[in-house]
Amino acid sequence: MKVKGFLTDVGGASRVSKARLAAFENASPVPEKVDPIGNVAREWHxxxxxxxxxxxxxxxxxxxxxxxxxxxxxxxxxxxxxxxxxxxxxxxxxxxxxxxxxxxxxxxxxxxxxxxxxxxxxxxxxxxxxxxxxxxxxxxxxxxxxxxxxGQFFYEPLRDAKHIVALSGGIGITPFASMAKEINHGTLDVDLTILYGSNTSDDIAMKDELDAIKSSKVHVVYVLSGDEPGWTGERGFITAELIKKYSAPDSSYFICGPQPMYEPMRKALAEIGAPKRRVRFEVFGQPKDITKYGYPAELADQTFNLTVVRGIHEDVIPAIGRESLVVALERAGIRIETGCRSGECGFCRTKLLSGNVFISPISDGRRAADKDFNYLHACAAYPTSDLKIKIPIE
Ligand code: FES
Missing domain, CATH: 2.40.30.10 (Translation factors)
Structure with missing residues (x-):
């Protein structure tokens, strides 16, 4: 049986081969102008x-x-x-x-x-x-x-539950507004409950839009922490108890808001026993105070010499301890490509030639091979000595 199968395969391959040879022989020497696959790729990316x-x-x-x-x-x-x-x-x-x-x-x-x-x-x-x-x-x-x-902050049916509880604060409401509109349009099939924390009702961004997109699949719960007379909605902060109240038996939790919100949300979700695979945090840019994440406080205000190699050019610019290398480069007018500014996308990937850096532990999205070969993401790297880096030429 195996020999027969093998011969069938060989026969099939030779027939294909003949057909392909004929196609080559009849092909025009002038390159095809039509490129349907390339056109789709260019339109989508x-x-x-x-x-x-x-x-x-x-x-x-x-x-x-x-x-x-x-x-x-x-x-x-x-x-x-x-x-x-x-x-x-x-x-x-x-x-x-x-x-x-x-x-x-x-x-x-x-x-x-x-x-x-x-x-x-x-x-x-x-x-x-x-x-x-x-x-x-x-x-x-x-x-x-x-x-x-x-970015990676989106519903993925193979990974996420069909009911999403969005934990949001400040202008972190934006990704959930996008999801809510897509759900109501019928092109995103999930149920979404948004818990939106604000201080006062005046601080609620996009309120008109959010009120307009409430539906059978989109629920918006405003939570006010300020003492606002006459407020009939939820009061206080977003707590474990409140999250539990609005969760389904199987929910995914998406968190987007100001940086100080992340740790309390992490704790609240652990308290209600939310599985880690069901929890997704949006990246939030560079930490406002990197010393809170382990950068040595005594170096925070020091200025280091940052030598930047671009092709055959070398510049020496100042780099302050508490600021990422991306900020030092931008301050000096040296262009470096960035995307997320949170260590995730790799657009600012840079080679460390000498010296030392502190890598933000909450933003270290480098691949293992990059770590081994001294590559860093400049938006997540902070100088701890004079140093030399090589950045791509635009
Ligand atoms: S800008 Fe995305 S990793 Fe630096």
């Missing part, structure tokens, strides 16, 4: 694209939603609800790349006309400089380059 601002909406006193469309009028690349985009923002002589979670839904990026993508940016939280700049200066008609659909 176009890299950086040219975007134009088409709408700016003030959604709270401190938050604006910025809408972008593609400059060439085409649809935007597909993305998962919950992921983020980057935009390159020119600041003085520098071009700074910043990540922002997409608050619009994936289906809105694939509309036949005026397909769009939106981010909602709150003032002076996170990397305040750029957030304030966006709030103050972005206007209709402005053009930027950006990359759409990065």
């Amino acid at each position: 176009p890299g950086k694209i040219d975007l134009v601002v088409t709408k700016v909406t003030e959604i709270t006193k401190t938050t604006k939603t910025i809408r972008f469309e593609r400059k060439d009028g085409k649809k935007l690349p597909p993305f998962y609800a919950g992921t983020f985009m980057t935009i390159d923002v020119p600041m003085g002589d520098s071009l700074l790349t910043r990540p922002y979670t997409i608050s619009s839904a994936p289906f809105e990026a694939r509309l036949e006309e005026h397909a769009f993508v939106e981010i909602s940016v709150r003032r002076s939280k996170g990397d305040g400089l750029i957030c304030d700049y966006i709030n103050d200066h972005f206007k209709v008609g402005d053009e930027f380059k950006g990359m759409i659909g990065l």
Whole structure:
């Protein structure tokens, strides 16, 4: 049987081979202009694209939603609800790349006309400089380059439960707004319960939108920690008890909010016995105070010499202990590609040639081989001595 099967295979292969030879012989020497597979790949993964601002909406006193469309009028690349985009923002002589979670839904990026993508940016939280700049200066008609659909913070049916409990605070509501709109559109099949913590009702970002997207599959529970008279919703902070109250027998937990929220949420989820495989934290950028994560406090204000090798160029720039190497490079006007700024995506991968760094333990997304061969993610590395790095040439 085996011999027969083998001969059948050989016979089949030789027939295919003849057919392929004939195809080669009859082929035109001129390269085919039609490239359907390449066209799909380019449409779905176009890299950086040219975007134009088409709408700016003030959604709270401190938050604006910025809408972008593609400059060439085409649809935007597909993305998962919950992921983020980057935009390159020119600041003085520098071009700074910043990540922002997409608050619009994936289906809105694939509309036949005026397909769009939106981010909602709150003032002076996170990397305040750029957030304030966006709030103050972005206007209709402005053009930027950006990359759409990065990150791992999305529903994956093979991994996640069909009921998601979203634990959110501040402007961390944006990925859940995107998911909620996609669910109501019928293109994301999960149940979503959002617990959204704020101090006062005035601090609730996107409230009108959230109220409009409540449905049989999307529940929004506002939780106010401030003493607001007349408030009839949940009060206090998001606790283990509250999370349990709104959980299904099998839920996945997605957490996105300000940095101080993460540790209490981790503890609360452990308290209710949520399995680790059901818990997902959105990356939150660079820690505000790296000494809280083990960086030596006595070095935090020291300035080190950072030698930067780019091709045949070498520059020596100052690098302050408490700031990541990415910040030192940007401060010196040296361009380095960034995406997540949280150690996850690898866009800022850099070779350490000499000297020492502290790697943020909460943002160490390097592969094992990179660790062995002295590569680091510059957004998650902090100098502890004079050092020399080699960065890619743009
Ligand atoms: S920007 Fe993503 S790892 Fe540094």
